[in-house]
Amino acid sequence: xxxxxxxxxxxxRRRGQEARxxxxxxxxxxxxxxxxxxxEEGLKFMVYLQKENIIDESGMPKERxxxxxxxxxxxxLRIQQVVRGDSAAYFCASSPTSGGRSxxxxxxxxxxxxxxxx
Amino acid sequence: AQSVTQPDIHITVSEGASLELRCxxxxxxxxxxxxxxxxxxxxxQLLLKYFSGDTLVQGIKGFEAEFKRSQSSFNxxxxxxxxxxxxxxxxxxxxxxxxxxxxxxxxxxxTVNP
Numbered sequence: 001x002x003x004x005x006x007x008x009x010x011x012x013r014r015r016g017q018e019a020r021x022x023x024x025x026x027x028x029x030x031x032x033x034x035x036x037x038x039x040e041e042g043l044k045f046m047v048y049l050q051k052e053n054i055i056d057e058s059g060m061p062k063e064r065x066x067x068x069x070x071x072x073x074x075x076x077l078r079i080q081q082v083v084r085g086d087s088a089a090y091f092c093a094s095s096p097t098s099g100g101r102s103x104x105x106x107x108x109x110x111x112x113x114x115x116x117x118x
Numbered sequence: 119a120q121s122v123t124q125p126d127i128h129i130t131v132s133e134g135a136s137l138e139l140r141c142x143x144x145x146x147x148x149x150x151x152x153x154x155x156x157x158x159x160x161x162x163q164l165l166l167k168y169f170s171g172d173t174l175v176q177g178i179k180g181f182e183a184e185f186k187r188s189q190s191s192f193n194x195x196x197x198x199x200x201x202x203x204x205x206x207x208x209x210x211x212x213x214x215x216x217x218x219x220x221x222x223x224x225x226x227x228x229t230v231n232p
Contacts (some may be wrong), residue, residue, distance in 0.1 A: 034135070042122070042208060042222030056218070072122075091161060095200060095218075103150050103169040104212050107220060109162040 002027065004094050004110035005074075011083050012041060012116045021077040021113045025094030030042045033107055037089040049075060082117045089114045120144050122209050124223035127169045131199050132231045134201040141209030150212040151192040152220070153183055157205045164223050165207075168192060179203070 005024040013019050025032050028049050035043040036059075046059040049069035057067065064082075069075040080085055092105035120162040123142045130138055145148050150169050166177025173185040183194045192209060209223045 006161075031218075033220075034221075035220070040224070042210075042224045043220070044222070045219045059219075093162075104218060106164060106167065107218075108164070109154070111159075111161040116142050 002093055004029075004108055006090075006092050006110035006113050008113060009111060010114050010116070012118065014118050015083055016081050017085070019079040019086070019115055021079075021115070022094075023075040023077070023092030023094075023110060025092075026096075026108055029096050031092035031095045031097065031105075032069050033093045033095075034075075034077050035091045035093065037091060037112070039088070042094050043061050043091060046077075061109075079115075084117050087115055087117045090091070120211060122211055122219045122221050122223040124207075124209055124226050126226045127224070128227045128229070130229040130231060133201050134198050135204070137194075137196045137228070139207050139209075139228070141192045141194065141223060142165075142190050143192060143209075143211045144190065149192075151183075151185060152192050152210045152212065153177065153181070153192075154222075155179075155205045156206045156208065162208065165194070166226045197215060199228075200202055201230045201232065204228055 007022050008042040032049045034046040037043045047067045064080045066078045089112045091112045093109045095105035095107050120169050121144045125140050129208045152167045153165040156162050165181050168175050176182050181196050185192050206225045206227050208225045210220045212220050
């Protein structure tokens with residue numbers, strides 16, 4: 001059973017370019033979460049998506065960042081006009097059922113995409 | 119706002135020695151607590167979790183953690199460390215109205231000396 005897959009694993013962009021990060025959840029999982037790990041920091045929640053729905057984007061920067069999880073295909077985290085401060089590791093996680101359950105479903109993490117902005 | 123504190127940024131132990139990694143959480147009600155491990159260049163792997171019940175939980179790779187409400191702590195332990203345990207360890211909680219938001223500590227980097 002393949003785990004959460006993310007690609008690319010490493011991405012280098014120049015300031016002003018666009019970055020697209022992809023996440024394929026585990027088979028049977030329809031809930032995706034994106035987290036960002038800045039250098040020497042813990043992971044911070046960005047956004048929670050279900051198929052074709054953004055449930056909670058309270059952790060997303062207000063500008064330049066967007067996320068989607070279409071009916072078919074992977075979830076995409078898109079960063080427009082990247083700046084050096086966007087350099088970080090971006091992790092995707094997935095869970096099988098609603099993220100609002102109590103107790104919550106375990107989130108399974110992918111290997112991350114390490115974005116470097118030159 | 120919820121917060122998770124891992125007081126030790128870096129810990130070095132000798133192989134075969136015991137290990138305890140500290141974690142303090144801030145949420146007052148029943149927290150859901152997790153320990154994840156991140157090996158270099160890898161994603162996060164769940165070691166163990168606590169939701170309720172027995173305050174001593176067993177995880178994979180010989181790890182265990184004890185929930186102590188009086189101390190707001192969820193410390194991770196292992197009786198005998200192996201060189202392959204060298205990694206970064208993250209404590210996280212998932213609580214309050216948004217059960218899907220994991221709040222992570224800043225991590226503890228574990229170095230194992232031969």
